[in-house]
Amino acid sequence: MARFEPIAVARPGADKVSLVTCKSYDDYSAAELAAQLDFNPYSFLHVLNPAYVNQQKIGLEKRFKLVAQKYADFKADGTLITDPESAFYLYRIESKHGTFQGIVGGCSVEDYRSGVIKQHEDTLQYRVELFKDYLHQTRFNTEPVLIAYEQSAAFSEKLEQISSTEPIYRFSTPQKDTHTLWKIAQAEVVAEIQQYFAKQKKLYIADGHHRSASADLLEKQYANEQPASSLFLSFLIAEQDIKIFEYNRIIRDLAGLTEEDFLREIEKHFWVTNKGKELYKPEQKYHFGMYFKQSFYKLQFKNPFDLQTIEEKLDAHILYRYVLNPILKISDLRNDERIDYIPGKQSITTIKEVIDEGEYEVGFLLYPSSITEIKELADHNFIMPPKSTYFEPKFRSGLIIYEL
Structure with a gap:
């Protein structure tokens, strides 16, 4: 029985979403990264790498604090907006590799510990601890764990009904991908999604083993210090739709x-x-x-x-x-x-x-x-x-x- 919950998030304003969002930091060459940071002041890369010119000259703790500060700046100037209402998000990506559609929400750390969420890759402890420290210092995550689930025909039809409504975003990228995002906040639809995943005996991590392990480690650290977050950011997609x-x-x-x-x-x-x-x-x-x-x-x-x-x-x-x-x-x-x-x-x-x-x-x-x-x-x-x-x-x- 899997626990999957709606979450409250921050996100770009609709007028800036195509400028703010970016590929994973590691997917940029040095030249591409420099171009984005030099010519696009809205790129989220400014948050992820706020001291790119002299990044080798500062320690990790200071770098993480700079990330947190830059993130606060993006919120203060309205580049990012707070969406405090808990919701699921239906996310569709159309790229040269295919069309992918899944739901963004929060998976349970306890399900990860108990084995409801299954793993197939080993993790390196230093990477787990590094990302845990990053989360602790910055207090946000924008890299969901990609998780596969078994999708019924009825649930697929439900998602198609949602995708027939007006999205909050639809935009294209320089890679010629099209991205569409729908917010799911209606109580009855949220409950249907939760009930569907509550019947799933197993979920499978596809990509993000270190991120899920870091979320587990962070919650253990917080257990005796403050209320712990029992969820981690997850992108759940039907197993047959994942491209390997x-x-x-x-x-x-x-x-x-x-x-x-x-x-x-x-x-x-x-x-x-x-x-x-x-x-x-x-x-x-x-x-x-x-x-x-x-x-x-x-x-x-x-x-x-x-x-x-x-x-x-x-x-x-x-x-x-x-x-x-x-x-x-x-x-x-x-x-x-x-x-x-x-x-x-x-x-x-x-x-x-x-x-x-x-x-x-x-x-x-x-x-x-x-x-x-x-x-x-x-x-x-x-x-x-x-x-x-x-x-x-x-x-x-x-x-x-x-x-x-």
């Missing part, structure tokens, strides 16, 4: 192997087909692409029936177990500087280009995991290898701000 991309791997060297020895080792566990200049990307599970010495290869795993657990059957785990670790001597997927990752939403030519430039020796392309795999993994308390999945949609920062 793979993370592809690029490796700097062959760990001392010759070209011939490397291919010979690969052939022990994979059927290898040289595709030459053909841009090859795997089209099914247990198939892998490889770009090496200006040629693409198809790698087909020889023994899938020998794999027993859902963890062993993951393509990312197969690549690690039979290639990255034993052949290329990469044991730490998070911290080994010889490996980097490219999300599958980027063109296959990106891998070709970075390897042809000479900094990397070989690249591997994976077939994306399914939501069924992710749910089964979470249900059995298994953890995916690092950088296994990249999820769409991505939420616009500054669109909805939940104050703690």
